[in-house]
Amino acid sequence: MAKGKTFKRPEALRDCPTHYCPGCTHGVIHRLVAEVIDELGVRGRTVGIAPVGCAVLAYNYFNCDFQEAAHGRAPAMATGIKRVRPDLMVFTYQGDGDLASIGMGEIVHAANRGEKFTTIFVNNAIYGMTGGQMAPTTMPGQRTSTSPFGRDAAQVGMPIRVAELLASLQTPAYIARQTVIKPKYIARARKAIHKAFSYQLANRCFSLVEIVSTCPTNWGMTPLDAVEWTEKTLLAYYPPGEIKTPEAAEER
Amino acid sequence: MGKILMKGNEAIGEAAIRAGCTNYFAYPITPQSEVAEYLARRLPEVGGVFLQGESEVAVSYMIFGASACGERVFTTSSSPGISLMSEGISYIAAAQCPAVFVNIMRGGPGLGGILPSQGDYFQATKGGGHGDYRLLVLAPASVQEAAEMVMQAFSLAEKYRNPVMILGDGLIGQMMEPVAFPEHLATPPVNKDDWATNGMANRGSQRPNLVKTLYLDPEQLNAHNLTLRAKYQRMRQEEVRFEPYNTEVDYQVLIVSFGTMSRVCRTAIDNLKAQGREVAMIRPQTLFPYPEAAVREAAAKASCRVVLSVEMNMGQMVEDVERSVRGQRPVEWFGKCGGEVPTPEEVMEAVRGLLAR
Numbered sequence: 001m002a003k004g005k006t007f008k009r010p011e012a013l014r015d016c017p018t019h020y021c022p023g024c025t026h027g028v029i030h031r032l033v034a035e036v037i038d039e040l041g042v043r044g045r046t047v048g049i050a051p052v053g054c055a056v057l058a059y060n061y062f063n064c065d066f067q068e069a070a071h072g073r074a075p076a077m078a079t080g081i082k083r084v085r086p087d088l089m090v091f092t093y094q095g096d097g098d099l100a101s102i103g104m105g106e107i108v109h110a111a112n113r114g115e116k117f118t119t120i121f122v123n124n125a126i127y128g129m130t131g132g133q134m135a136p137t138t139m140p141g142q143r144t145s146t147s148p149f150g151r152d153a154a155q156v157g158m159p160i161r162v163a164e165l166l167a168s169l170q171t172p173a174y175i176a177r178q179t180v181i182k183p184k185y186i187a188r189a190r191k192a193i194h195k196a197f198s199y200q201l202a203n204r205c206f207s208l209v210e211i212v213s214t215c216p217t218n219w220g221m222t223p224l225d226a227v228e229w230t231e232k233t234l235l236a237y238y239p240p241g242e243i244k245t246p247e248a249a250e251e252r
Numbered sequence: 253m254g255k256i257l258m259k260g261n262e263a264i265g266e267a268a269i270r271a272g273c274t275n276y277f278a279y280p281i282t283p284q285s286e287v288a289e290y291l292a293r294r295l296p297e298v299g300g301v302f303l304q305g306e307s308e309v310a311v312s313y314m315i316f317g318a319s320a321c322g323e324r325v326f327t328t329s330s331s332p333g334i335s336l337m338s339e340g341i342s343y344i345a346a347a348q349c350p351a352v353f354v355n356i357m358r359g360g361p362g363l364g365g366i367l368p369s370q371g372d373y374f375q376a377t378k379g380g381g382h383g384d385y386r387l388l389v390l391a392p393a394s395v396q397e398a399a400e401m402v403m404q405a406f407s408l409a410e411k412y413r414n415p416v417m418i419l420g421d422g423l424i425g426q427m428m429e430p431v432a433f434p435e436h437l438a439t440p441p442v443n444k445d446d447w448a449t450n451g452m453a454n455r456g457s458q459r460p461n462l463v464k465t466l467y468l469d470p471e472q473l474n475a476h477n478l479t480l481r482a483k484y485q486r487m488r489q490e491e492v493r494f495e496p497y498n499t500e501v502d503y504q505v506l507i508v509s510f511g512t513m514s515r516v517c518r519t520a521i522d523n524l525k526a527q528g529r530e531v532a533m534i535r536p537q538t539l540f541p542y543p544e545a546a547v548r549e550a551a552a553k554a555s556c557r558v559v560l561s562v563e564m565n566m567g568q569m570v571e572d573v574e575r576s577v578r579g580q581r582p583v584e585w586f587g588k589c590g591g592e593v594p595t596p597e598e599v600m601e602a603v604r605g606l607l608a609r
Contacts (some may be wrong), residue, residue: 044453047321050464059462065449067320068464070343073313076305080317080325081449083301084275088321088451106313109306 010034012043014063023216023223026054026122028180030061032190033091033120036197037064046089047081049074053095054128072103075110078117089200090117096137097127100162104136107166111206114171118196119206121162124213125234132218136160139233144218159237163210167244174199174207175244179235181214181227188240205246212238255430260395260420261286263431264328264354265294267402270433272441273324273352274300277314279307279333282366283422284356287328308333312340319349320463322448324406324441326352330422331360331372334380341415342381345480346465348447350409353387354402354418356425359591367591368422368512373568376419377540384477386484387417388491389539391510395429397537403437408491410442412483419539421564423512423593487541494543495535497521502555503532505603506581508547508573509562510536512593517562520599530555531603539569547576556581558606562599563587 009015012034020026037043046064050056052071059066069077074092081090099107099121107119126144127133134147137159141150151159167175174196178189189211196207212234216226258266265287268276274295278288288304295302305311311327318325329337334355344351357372359365372380376389388408392398398420405416445455449463467473498521509517514535521531534550536543551559559581561570570585577583586602588594 045451047449047451049317056466059460059464063460065451065460066462066464067317067449068347068462068466070313070339073310073316073340076310076313077317077320079303079305079310080277080314080319081321083277083303083314084318084323084325085321085450087454105306106310109310 010038012037012063014061016061018061019057020054021217023214023226024054025180025211025213028186029120029122029211029213030058032180032186032193033093034062035190036194039194040197040201042089042201045087046091049077049090049092051092051094051098053098055093055095055122056129058093072098072101073106074098075103075106075115075119079110079113079115082115082117086116086203089197091197092117092119094119094121095128096121096123096125096135097130100136100160111166111173111208112169112171114173114206116200116203116206118200119208120193121208121210122213123162123210123238124215125159126215126218128215128218137162139237161238163208163243166208172205172246172249173244174205174246176242177210177212177238178240179212179230181230185240192242199246210238212240255432257428258395258431259286259426259428260398261356261425262290263395263399264402264418264425265290267399267433268326268352269294269298269300271403271406271438273326273406274298275318275323275325276301276327277303277305277311277318277325278327279305279311279329281330281333283358284328284330284354284425286425287354308336309339312337312344315351316340316344316347316349319344319351320347320449322444322450326354328354328356330356330358331369332363334372334375338375338380341387342383342385343465344415345385345387346383347463348413349415349463350406350413351415352402352405352409352418353415354420357419357421359589365591366422368564368593369589369591370421370511370513370564371568371589372419373539373563373565376417377542377572385480386487386540387415388412388487389417389419391419391537391539392424393511393514393535395424395427395431398424399431399433400437403433407439412487414483419511421512491538492541492543492546493537494546495537496546496550497533497535498525498530499532499534499550501530501532503530503553504555504557505531505606506550506556506559507531507533507562508536508559508569509533510539510569513562513564516594516596517599519596520603523596524600524603529603529607542572542576544576547573548578548580551577551581559583560602560606561585562594562602564593565589
């Protein structure tokens, strides 16, 4: 027997092309989530919840049960599922317009109740599917179709750091932020997703992994420039790392 | 089992449990908060799920999530709360998930008031949310009927894979009446493995289930809407319910009235009979599907001169009465809102006014 592993498609992903743009990181994130689902052996009891946004069609790519939410409401749907079927493994997959703007109420209260589901929060600092409008996470000065002169913090405030905001709640939770723009970051993101799902399976706490992502199409950049801008600008404001663990929260 | 004296709101909560639904999500709002207060104590006794959500919007999606994974689930609210839930109700109807919503109506529009009203007739029967969907709407006129309709609602919701609404009013919720929970109305939940997201392994399948409402292809969206329409047509054929009152005599006036208001009309009809005036009533028990044929046939009786829709609102159901009567007789409206239920004397006065014309 030859040593090592064969690189192959995870069972939790379907064998089909995606609709995502060149240079978009959704594909990498989908793969990481699918790998973790395979590794934990829970595909047969997993329910994913698709957001409104570019990832609304995520159910075409994942190979497990899925529900499709209204804009921002995925955490409420996940709450409904986990309360009546705690044996199911539930994750929401949400972008920054979905989660940090219209769905801020739902995510804060689900986190604060300590709902036992996992949120994969894809933050690319812009609305993707609707065509590049300003998001709550858009950087100061960043030009979007609804902030054509750059985000003016004096008018619309500073970008929201969702992970830190949720970590400020007293309820124990696992909250981490990672990115997938370079191979060195991908392994860390995968580890964070694995931890998040594991906490859920242990019925321990709410878990959220924010993944700082790219949107070359709506940023008006090449994929390479987008990676560079993410690393220099976004990661400076949205630093990667574990922001809260249930162990630390319980020790307080 | 004998009857016990219960407040309407509490009977509604108990009826759901007796029907086999032990999952409840809600947000407090007057005049129906007693349902949540009752179930917060009662559901833990039966191993059920009680959760107070952060808003009616969130609650409607908790209902959606729970229903979409195949479990029986319900919520209760009152008018402004139902407005907030209407977004979720549109999605649930579009996704063809069974769920039960109870609206204990209060006066509107806006914050309105907290007293009984029937001002949400349009919202319930014509679609409070966006798009072409319908709810199966049941309108109880007593605590007993409210309990029975709640018990029946779960199997109706499953039969049609559609949300069912119980449209009561503050009086039904707040008054106490003797109530029994007929065991034969409790039906076991149907198997939902062919569509529910309950985990592939749990149903021994290799095929994922998907609950969704997005159809970007125009032909597919049209086909989806035709599927929904066929279902609503089937409801029109199979689920119409109404109660006739004093229709066997030669009446001059036909009243159409539902819920609490119909009870006042019944007293008015009895009093008028004692004075030698014959008035009949059709009481719709389903508001959608509407008992169009029953209203039309009752209006067509040779002795009938005029049809009067009596409602605790500014004239909503009267449009369905007109639609049913199809111009065969004049159709008038009498009503009041704000929380004061019209008295039998006021209804009698309205009838006498019509007969004097």
